[in-house]
Amino acid sequence: MDINSLNSKVVLQENVSLKIYNTFGIDVTTKYFIEVKSLDELQSVLKFSVDNSLSILIVGGGSNILLTKNFEGLVILNSLKGKTVVEQNHEQVKVKTASGEGWHDFVIWSLDNNWSGVENLSLIPGSVGAGPMQNIGAYGVELKDVFLELEAVEIMTGRVCTFTKEECHFGYRESIFKNVAKNKYFITSVTFLLNKSDELKTSYGAIKTELDKMNIIHPNSRDVSNAVIAIRQSKLPNPKVLGNAGSFFKNPEIPMENFNKLKAEFPDVIAFTGANGGMKLAAGWLIEQCGWKGKLVGHTGSHKDQALVLVNYGGATGKEIHELALAIRESVKTKFGVDIELEVNIY
DSSP states (O other), X not given: OOOTTSOTTOOOEEEEEOGGGSTTOOOOEEXXXXXXXXXXXXXXXXXXXXXXXXXXXXXXXXXXEEOOSOEEEEEEEEOOOOEXXXXXXXXXXXXXXXXXXXXXXXXXXXXXXXXXXXXXXXXXXXXTTHHHHTTOEETTEEGGGTEEEEXXXXXXXXXXXXXXXXXXXXXXXXXXXXXXXXXXXXXXXXXXXXXXXXXXXXXSTTHHHHHHHTTOSSOOHHHHHHHHHHHHHHHSOOTTTSEEEEEOBOOOEEOHHHHHHHHHHOTTXXXXXXXXXXXXXXXXXXXXXXXXXXXXXXXXXXXXXXXXXXXXXSSOOHHHHHHHHHHHHHHHHHHHSOOOOBOSEEO
16 A cells, blocks of 8 residues: 555554444444544545545544444544634624534634624534535524535545535535535535624524523524523433434425325424425424334434434444434335435445
């Protein structure tokens, strides 16, 4: 194996356990493992992977992956750090953030600077670089709402590229990096446009109810963040305590005609208006109606408080969790005639 292209600062490790690098806590190994902390290091590692025909897996927070077997290629741990104010005026600020920064850390840093726009996205696990890949969203806000551009390195050439919002092709839990550009780029930084005054969105989900419980009548962005954190902590298990990757499935959108038929048969179906003129169904409700919520299957199961979340109760394999996900998907298809897509990436 030719290691001449590797930056002298990086360390090539072999047969490394990935248990601490994925929030499910799945104990599989990777043949090769390298941590990168700079653009130069990254470009040398990518050249090394290409020169040696190694498949690569990029790991940041490890919160949106399910590892079902040992990885026979190179795992690159993204440790690119840094947050910079690019430009600002009286109303807004442009912030460039390295992709290896923790997402929630970035949210709190923004709030500490009295900038708003990402408070509804508080406590979402993972790294900044993973955010645009699936256009993370919660409580009426999506990453694309505050996104300006990102920089990424083309894996095959090492070339640094810039992607605008339009070029990212953002959709519901979707971007170009999940389809036509999948595995072709390593995102190195993301630039956001944040507000210097509070422009709050509190009507979605239980935010207003939570603010009322907190006796807050005139909330600011920090209050909204605290409310979102409280809601998420009340119904989502902490991956540091119970292995999980958050929501395992997407909420499916179906045409209005199909929804009307479904509602006639299931009057209590939970749904809301979708982005494409149809109705978006609550996948958690569909799964719960099929009897999976809180059900234990071997070492895994659907969480007792949130059916969308599959968990590792200890000792579960990635294959076991994946098989459960497929069984849930099939039962929803059989009962409701609706296909729910997996949100987590399977390896």
